[in-house]
Amino acid sequence: MTAGSVLAPPTGRAYGGRGATTPARPVEGEVLKLYVDSTSLSLLRQVADFVACADREDVFKVATWLRLPLTAEQMGGRNAHFVPQTAAVSGDFVDVVGRLVQARRFERIEIHANQHHAGKSVVPLLRELCLLVPDARERISLDLYDDGNIGLLEREVLKRQRDPERQVAAAANDLRRAVLARQPLLWGIAQSYAWQHLFPTRYHLLRRDILLRDEPGRRLHAYLEPYAADMSFDGLPDLSPQQVEHYLGLFGLDGEQVAGLAELAADDSALLFTATGAWDDEFDARLAASQIEAIAALRADGTIPAGTRLAFKGHPANLANHAAIAAALGDDVVHVPARAPLELFAVLGLLPRRYGGVVSSAQFTIPADRLQFLLTDRTAVSGGPDAPLLDLMLESGLVSPHQVVPVLVPMTLT
CATH class of the missing domain: 3.40.50.11110 (Sialyltransferase, C-terminal GT-B Rossman nucleotide-binding domain)
Known part of the structure; x- marks a missing residue:
């Protein structure tokens, strides 16, 4: 597989670049997964998710990991592409994603990204995707992973606010303006926990049980519960022996x-x-x-x-x-x-x-x-x-x- 093979126009489907007047036909079951991170902690789960679907022909993958630069050969699976980065998301990455979405009408689009840096990564991607995907709310979902210690400290700050739920709901309006109206982004802790107001969202949180030690923390824990999953380190997910070998190889x-x-x-x-x-x-x-x-x-x-x-x-x-x-x-x-x-x-x-x-x-x-x-x-x-x-x-x-x-x-x- 060459580095650009994932971007080849699909056989039998219209592809005219951005602004093409003939849309791609819907492809039932096809999924686009986007992996974005400039740190290392959440790579464990992002790389595992990539490896689990690396050989599936119905799943297209585009990754940009600052701390895990890979070649096309290392990606190794079907329909996989890696874009180098020096910041959260490059114009090249957004361009690759835009061309793919115009070429194929994916049934689902998943964005796997670092939560703390989502203002610099998820927002540019969603701006592009919302222009190209008419029913974006139904087809796009977010998996946002803790940056590490920062997430723990930010939740300590958020729980002490007068009304965290109300602040998060208000912050969702800032995200809407930034994504849908392409206005300058107002970014802070409340905005980083407001994505569920825009798209189906799962927050992968490090040691969220620490919130349970006091009443403000318990209230925030309960509020996040419907959208949260524990970022656990008690073993790899269900990967075959061959997938485990691939997984370890990606980390060298x-x-x-x-x-x-x-x-x-x-x-x-x-x-x-x-x-x-x-x-x-x-x-x-x-x-x-x-x-x-x-x-x-x-x-x-x-x-x-x-x-x-x-x-x-x-x-x-x-x-x-x-x-x-x-x-x-x-x-x-x-x-x-x-x-x-x-x-x-x-x-x-x-x-x-x-x-x-x-x-x-x-x-x-x-x-x-x-x-x-x-x-x-x-x-x-x-x-x-x-x-x-x-x-x-x-x-x-x-x-x-x-x-x-x-x-x-x-x-x-x-």
């Missing part, structure tokens, strides 16, 4: 790597260090230097005991400084592939029993008893940028105060 994992990680996971003394990074080269270098300094302190005070077998999981944002961070850990460090989400390895049982590192979604997806230490910046315990997330972890019992090591140098992107 082969049998040898899996066997090596499985052997490491069986070692009760092993410890995984999770790092962070940034797309900006200068900022990434400063983050790396701070983590290297922190590792030296952890070794000096015995938090990382001498002789511990160590693994390293870098952040996919920037690979340039991974070698230096790993070298600070020691000479015999096992590298966990950086571009695959950490949760993937947890799902597969390929992580060491113990882990420690920087603040991340891992604290909400990996059992709390496995965390050995949590690196935060030195202001996190006194109102710094990481304080709201750290407070939520402490309140929810996911992290204990004695596990918090505030040693990283506070910094912001300049």
Whole structure:
């Protein structure tokens, strides 16, 4: 399959480009699935959904994943196309989608996207689709996935509003104006939870049970219940062995790597260090230097005991400084592939029993008893940028105060 084969005009159907006067005939049962994400956590479910239908001739797939760039050969299935991105959605991606929708009248169109970034991804797609699909409400549905920690914090903000349901309903009008009237988008937390007022929507939420700890949270939990699904990490969905192999291959994992990680996971003394990074080269270098300094302190005070077998999981944002961070850990460090989400390895049982590192979604997806230490910046315990997330972890019992090591140098992107 060539990269553009999915865009070829279907045999026997009119195709005249945008503005064509002869519409494509309806094709009963054909589905178009669009996958959009610039982060990594929700890739687990998006990629699994793609693999589950990769070989189906009646399902067309178009993906753009910033942290999982793929070739046409890697996509591997029928009617599949990948569009590179440097932001949430490119003009090329919207153009590919528009040409496909004009070529074939899909019975259903599914958009799978990051909820937090939906203003930059879902809105441009819906603007295009609503021009081309007369009965858009009946044929388009949304699957929106938590970005990670941001979603947890945003729900904490939303639940404290005077009337969250009313705010969300009002925010739906902003989405309608942006999508249907192509007006500038007013975007905020309420708008990100208002999509169900426009299209059938399913929110895939990380640890929504945390809302149940207080009355405002319970009310928001009940409001979201009809539209929500748990973003779980207790195993892969129903994939055949061949599909699992395809799934792992898309993340760059082969049998040898899996066997090596499985052997490491069986070692009760092993410890995984999770790092962070940034797309900006200068900022990434400063983050790396701070983590290297922190590792030296952890070794000096015995938090990382001498002789511990160590693994390293870098952040996919920037690979340039991974070698230096790993070298600070020691000479015999096992590298966990950086571009695959950490949760993937947890799902597969390929992580060491113990882990420690920087603040991340891992604290909400990996059992709390496995965390050995949590690196935060030195202001996190006194109102710094990481304080709201750290407070939520402490309140929810996911992290204990004695596990918090505030040693990283506070910094912001300049």
